[in-house]
Each structure stands twice: as structure tokens, then as C-alpha cells.
Amino acid sequence: MRAAMSHKFSRDYELGTQEWQANPIISGQFYGNPSISTVVRAGEVVTSARAMDEPTMKKLWTYNTQFPVEASTSYGSTSKKRQQEHPEDWAGHSFRMLLQLLYIVSMLCLLRYDEALRITWQDVRFEKLENGVLRIRLDLPFRKTHQNGGIAPFYLYANPDRPWMCPVKAFAIMWQLAVVNEGTPSGYIFRKKVGRNGWSMNAGDGMSTDSFMEYFRNNLLDIEIDPRPYGTHSFRRGGCQYLAMVLRWPFRNICSWGGWAENFDNPGTLFKYLLSWTDTPLLEREDYLNPNRTVGDVCPACNRSCHCS
Known part of the structure; x- marks a missing residue:
């Protein structure tokens, strides 16, 4: 407001x-x-939604990709008895891949939920560079901070070391599923859910905000995580923290990439995305100066696993 x-x-x-x-x-x-x-x-005092973090993204990706693949996209409904006996059956493999792409794009591009849900196939371009590298160019049709145009494109590259954060693989999977169901994909990428494992064939029938939050929370329950602290800004906040603390981007680059405060006159906005009492603690207090604490994941670029890398 x-x-x-x-x-x-x-x-x-x-x-x-x-x-x-x-x-x-x-x-x-x-x-x-x-x-x-x-x-x-x-x-x-504004209470922000808990930020999505990389370990949770990995759990979601592992669970969704390992979910049984069906021969075809199912548009049938699930009986109430089966829903009670198998709560995880609220969605099938194909629809989970749709959600996984939504998670990754929202987090990497620091998008608000309404910006991500408006993305169409016309906004996505698959590019192959001269060196053979594949990348995705994403041109958003709408941004809250750029309502009169001038939206800079997002260039997304493959990340084989972190498949749970790989937009190229997620887009490729979704493109294949869309081709099977629709022929030449067009219209909204993230569609209204139909049945257990299908989505609307109407190109303009996009997924609603309320539906997205329901699916997201169901997905968190699948991996035994309490969904109540999470909200529509969880991926935007989580993406900011991922770029700052995992990929170690400078704050100026984060602001430029996300389209925040071009004149940098409100640093408090970025700080609220980086830190909140609602976020999951990254470290136990007893381990801050513990020289023998467990090392982190090995960096694929420098092969270091120490906490100062």
C-alpha cells in the first residue's frame, strides 16, 4: 500500500x-x-516472507524430478479417498516440472510473483553462441519498476554443477512437454492447472497468484517443510541472498540485475531483502569461530570448500 x-x-x-x-x-x-x-x-514494522534458499531448492528439485513419470499428461481428477491416502498425489511429474521452472526463473531473475506468471513463450529466446554455448534470453513484458518499457533482458546460462538452479535445463524440459501437448508452444508458460497433471490448452489461461501459492505450499509439504513462513516474495528475497552469499555478487550488480533503485538512493530496500528475522539461520552460534566446523560445498570454479572462499 x-x-x-x-x-x-x-x-x-x-x-x-x-x-x-x-x-x-x-x-x-x-x-x-x-x-x-x-x-x-x-x-x-513490515515482516517479510522467509527467503527461499539453495538447500530447499535442491530438495524441491530432487523430489519433483524423481516423481514417477507418466506416459502422458493426465487431465483426470484424483478421488478424495486417494487424496487422503496419498497427499503427495496433488500433482504429477509434468506439472511439477512446470512449477520447478517457475521457482528457478523467479529466484534467478529476482522476480515478483506477478511478473513471473506473466511470462509467455514469445518472451523466451533460445540462443546458441559462436562457441556452442546455449543460453536463454528472457524479455519480460511487464515490470513494476518499468511500467513504461525499457526493461533490460535477462540472459540465463546452463549450470550443470547446480541442476536445481539451471534455467536452461528447466526451460528445455518444459519446452519438450509443451510441444508434446500443444505442438508449437505459445501464450503463457505457466497455465491454469487442469486435473491432476495437466494444464489449460488455452494460451491466455494463466495461473493465478492464489493457485501458485497453493501449489508452492503443497510442494513444501512434500519435502516436510512448514510452508507458513513462505510467501509470494520468498523467491525474490531468496534470489537476492543467493546472488550475494553463494555467487558473491557485488551489491551494485544485484541492484542492476534486479532493476532496483537505479540511483541507489534507498539502500534499505536491498538490506531488507538480504536479512530478516524470518529467514532460516545459516549457522549455529557455537560454530561462528569454530575452526573445525563442517566445510561447505566445493566451489566448481576454484575447488575450495572453506567458508572464506
């Missing part, structure tokens, strides 16, 4: 994005954006 107010004052009333403050020269006069003020910001 505050973001909508800030946008209204900034664009329609042309008050900009400067913080609301008193004029030091003329008494009783103020300037700036009223919703960007110390009083408004202090009015409520």
Missing part, C-alpha cells in the same frame, strides 16, 4: 522520490514525497 502511494505522489503529482521533509528556509512548508517519510515508515 505504501509503495502504491509513493508511486501516486511521485508520478501523478510529480513530487519525485525524495524523502518528505520540512523546508529549512520557509517555516511551515514541506517538500518531497509524503509517503516516503520517517513517520510513515515507522508506522508499521
Whole structure:
């Protein structure tokens, strides 16, 4: 709500994005954006959704990819008796691959849920470079921060060392499934679920936000994780933390990649994505200075597994 107010004052009333403050020269006069003020910001402590992390992404990928593959996409419904006896049967392998692609793209591209759900096959381009490397070019049709165009494309590359974070493989799997079901894929990639393991053949029948959250939470229950702390911004926040703490990107690169604060005038926004009390602790307190604590995963680039790499 505050973001909508800030946008209204900034664009329609042309008050900009400067913080609301008193004029030091003329008494009783103020300037700036009223919703960007110390009083408004202090009015409520915002609790962010828990960030998605790489270990959870790996668990989801392992569970979904190992789910039994069916001969064809099933559009039949599941009986209530079977739902009670097999709660994991809420979706089949094909639909889980659709969700897996949604998870990966949302996390790597730092997307809001509504931005990710609007992606169409026309926005995706498979490119092969001169050296034979395959990559995905993703041109988003809409972004909250760029409502008048000028959206920079996302270039996504294969990551064989982390298949649970590999967008090229996820897109390839989904493309093959779409070709089998539709012929030449078009329209929304993430469609309304039909039956147990199918999706709508209507190109404009996109998945709703509420449906996405229901499937995401069901998927977390599959791997025995409490879904209650997670929300629609979990992948956006998790992607920010993944780029910063796992891939060790500089903060400036994260802001540029995600389309945040081009003039870097609000570093608090990035900090809220990087740290929250709702996030899962990365380390037990007793191990902070423990020289004998368990080493991390080996980096495929430098072959180091120490915590300072």
C-alpha cells in the first residue's frame, strides 16, 4: 500500500522520490514525497516472507524430478479417498516440472510473483553462441519498476554443477512437454492447472497468484517443510541472498540485475531483502569461530570448500 502511494505522489503529482521533509528556509512548508517519510515508515514494522534458499531448492528439485513419470499428461481428477491416502498425489511429474521452472526463473531473475506468471513463450529466446554455448534470453513484458518499457533482458546460462538452479535445463524440459501437448508452444508458460497433471490448452489461461501459492505450499509439504513462513516474495528475497552469499555478487550488480533503485538512493530496500528475522539461520552460534566446523560445498570454479572462499 505504501509503495502504491509513493508511486501516486511521485508520478501523478510529480513530487519525485525524495524523502518528505520540512523546508529549512520557509517555516511551515514541506517538500518531497509524503509517503516516503520517517513517520510513515515507522508506522508499521513490515515482516517479510522467509527467503527461499539453495538447500530447499535442491530438495524441491530432487523430489519433483524423481516423481514417477507418466506416459502422458493426465487431465483426470484424483478421488478424495486417494487424496487422503496419498497427499503427495496433488500433482504429477509434468506439472511439477512446470512449477520447478517457475521457482528457478523467479529466484534467478529476482522476480515478483506477478511478473513471473506473466511470462509467455514469445518472451523466451533460445540462443546458441559462436562457441556452442546455449543460453536463454528472457524479455519480460511487464515490470513494476518499468511500467513504461525499457526493461533490460535477462540472459540465463546452463549450470550443470547446480541442476536445481539451471534455467536452461528447466526451460528445455518444459519446452519438450509443451510441444508434446500443444505442438508449437505459445501464450503463457505457466497455465491454469487442469486435473491432476495437466494444464489449460488455452494460451491466455494463466495461473493465478492464489493457485501458485497453493501449489508452492503443497510442494513444501512434500519435502516436510512448514510452508507458513513462505510467501509470494520468498523467491525474490531468496534470489537476492543467493546472488550475494553463494555467487558473491557485488551489491551494485544485484541492484542492476534486479532493476532496483537505479540511483541507489534507498539502500534499505536491498538490506531488507538480504536479512530478516524470518529467514532460516545459516549457522549455529557455537560454530561462528569454530575452526573445525563442517566445510561447505566445493566451489566448481576454484575447488575450495572453506567458508572464506
